[in-house]
Amino acid sequence: SALASIFGLTKLVVGGQIYDSAKEGQSFVGAEVWDAKYAMVAVTAENGQAMTEPCVGRTLVWAEDAGDLTVTESYREEQARGEIYRVRQNVEEKIFDAPFAHLMRIET
Numbered sequence: 171s172a173l174a175s176i177f178g179l180t181k182l183v184v185g186g187q188i189y190d191s192a193k194e195g196q197s198f199v200g201a202e203v204w205d206a207k208y209a210m211v212a213v214t215a216e217n218g219q220a221m222t223e224p225c226v227g228r229t230l231v232w233a234e235d236a237g238d239l240t241v242t243e244s245y246r247e248e249q250a251r252g253e254i255y256r257v258r259q260n261v262e263e264k265i266f267d268a269p270f271a272h273l274m275r276i277e278t
Contacts, residue, residue: 212271226271230262 174182185204192199
């Protein structure tokens with residue numbers, strides 16, 4: 171939050187996720203989603219913000235019974251002798267207006 175205030179931003183998000191870059195059927199190979207040589211400055215949507223407000227994109231929830239990003243269901247399974255929990259996430263990330271984000275190369 172200190173860096174965000176220095177640069178006059180409301181928030182600063184640091185990406186550090188990995189994904190499986192292996193071909194289907196092969197062993198897991200972790201690869202970084204975000205390259206450390208790049209940074210993105212963007213106008214993002216806030217919770218409760220009107221859909222008409224400009225931003226780079228939004229996460230859309232498209233399930234009728236979803237009050238949040240995930241829906242959790244549970245039921246008793248006697249064969250397993252326990253509770254079964256099923257969580258589903260019916261969302262889609264949609265880029266609306268790419269000019270509201272800028273990708274910068276950072277020299278290190």
